[in-house]
Amino acid sequence: MATDFVSAFAAAFGLIVGLDPAFLAVVGLSLKVTLSATLLAALVGLPLGALLGISRFRGRSAVIVVVNALMGLPPVVAGLVIFLLLSRSGPLGGLGLLFTPGAMIVAQTLLILPIVVALTRQVIEDLWAEYGDHLRSIGLTGVAAVPTLLADGRFSLTTALLAGFGRASAEVGAVLIVGGNIAGHTRTMTTAIALETSKGDLTLALGLGLALVGLTLAINVAAFAAGRVGARWAG
Amino acid sequence: MSRMRATPSILPLTLQGVGFAVGGADLVTDLDLTVEPGDTTVLLGPNGAGKSLLLRLAHGLLVPSRGRIGWADGTGGEGRGGRRRHAMVFQKPVMLRRSAHANLTHALAAAGYGRHDRRRRAAETLEHFRLGHLADRPARAMSGGEQQRLAIARAWALDPDLLFLDEPTSQLDPAATRAVEEMLVGLKAEGRTLVLASHDLGQARRLATRVVFMNRGRIVENRPAAEFFERPGSAEAIRFLAGELL
Numbered sequence: 001m002a003t004d005f006v007s008a009f010a011a012a013f014g015l016i017v018g019l020d021p022a023f024l025a026v027v028g029l030s031l032k033v034t035l036s037a038t039l040l041a042a043l044v045g046l047p048l049g050a051l052l053g054i055s056r057f058r059g060r061s062a063v064i065v066v067v068n069a070l071m072g073l074p075p076v077v078a079g080l081v082i083f084l085l086l087s088r089s090g091p092l093g094g095l096g097l098l099f100t101p102g103a104m105i106v107a108q109t110l111l112i113l114p115i116v117v118a119l120t121r122q123v124i125e126d127l128w129a130e131y132g133d134h135l136r137s138i139g140l141t142g143v144a145a146v147p148t149l150l151a152d153g154r155f156s157l158t159t160a161l162l163a164g165f166g167r168a169s170a171e172v173g174a175v176l177i178v179g180g181n182i183a184g185h186t187r188t189m190t191t192a193i194a195l196e197t198s199k200g201d202l203t204l205a206l207g208l209g210l211a212l213v214g215l216t217l218a219i220n221v222a223a224f225a226a227g228r229v230g231a232r233w234a235g
Numbered sequence: 236m237s238r239m240r241a242t243p244s245i246l247p248l249t250l251q252g253v254g255f256a257v258g259g260a261d262l263v264t265d266l267d268l269t270v271e272p273g274d275t276t277v278l279l280g281p282n283g284a285g286k287s288l289l290l291r292l293a294h295g296l297l298v299p300s301r302g303r304i305g306w307a308d309g310t311g312g313e314g315r316g317g318r319r320r321h322a323m324v325f326q327k328p329v330m331l332r333r334s335a336h337a338n339l340t341h342a343l344a345a346a347g348y349g350r351h352d353r354r355r356r357a358a359e360t361l362e363h364f365r366l367g368h369l370a371d372r373p374a375r376a377m378s379g380g381e382q383q384r385l386a387i388a389r390a391w392a393l394d395p396d397l398l399f400l401d402e403p404t405s406q407l408d409p410a411a412t413r414a415v416e417e418m419l420v421g422l423k424a425e426g427r428t429l430v431l432a433s434h435d436l437g438q439a440r441r442l443a444t445r446v447v448f449m450n451r452g453r454i455v456e457n458r459p460a461a462e463f464f465e466r467p468g469s470a471e472a473i474r475f476l477a478g479e480l481l
Contacts, residue, residue: 134329136296138345138393139319148341152332233373 008206030188034168037108041116049120050146070114079177082107099180107174112164119160155231245306246272253302263452277443278432281481284449286432290399322390323399328382330374360392380411397428
């Protein structure tokens, strides 16, 4: 077992340092899909979560509970829903997105949107408790208050986006179903790991796994450092 | 220095039979009050008397359950320009997670000032209150006294006719309290109208032209300050002035 790990490290090192084109394509596609999904989920989820945080309406609690529950949406279920929507006979079949990176981005966006909305809602609700009097006093209510709240909550909101990014980069079920794990086209690090493991190539699977963990760690370190520096400045 | 106004004043402010209830329980009742231009009205009274509620109702942060609140020009205190001409400073200053300067430009932007105007106005305001050296400091890293002075400067930048202040010095030490009171004296001298909640008798003596004494959600007395301090007209006020706990 120990030699497995040693050879896995060696394989991972070889893949990364050797700049193997097939490996780089897989890593590149993973990053592209995951970052695109995180960006889309941020564009939709941050304002939506902020509005949910400051608005009061009948059924608000129910909405919050549903959003919180959707954070635990199984990736294969999200994948299945998008698969049905995008399949040839589905309502969005005409787009021809199934088994493309586009479909994977859509599936992952759906998967992480509840995380971004739920965590943003919490952050903004706390910030509104502090800022509400002043913002209302200077005439910023409702939607008009959202830009200020998102701007001033930016360091806490980084965590929400990192949580979304983490879930997207780690999941395999949704991208496998809607992407199809087609070599050179829709194969990501996680689907490749699943494939190599089932083929018995544990060394390559472990190598890919280490590369994935390393990348995730690097992105989190960068975001954490940026957030820490900024938060220290702004209090 | 008296200020020239192109638009008619929003004052006097009148409250008629104003009440505010939550879940059937009256928190304040029968509030009748007129605030004349140039007055410094100090709301005096123990904690829970309803001073903060009165300020919030008058400023429009709360909607009264009963009665009406009116401004002289018949608007919600916006004046004809549509820009709200009363502002409020809170007990615990609300500082945005930005520099002192950006805290001002943010409020000015909300009031409709353009990019160039708000930068100039923010810089002017900081200089006016001798806060210029703090312009680039993160507002939340400043001391409590500096934060409250910045909060007053931020309200002043909006050029309000009337300023509501909710216990602005209750969390400050004597030196910071003095600095804040000096700002308020300056605002009075400019002809601005102040409505200030306080439970600090010394502060009321130093600043008030009128005293509105409140207890248990009602206005007990409303008289010129000198008269109130010399001949309080109610048993409650006499006990309050003697330092007893109401």
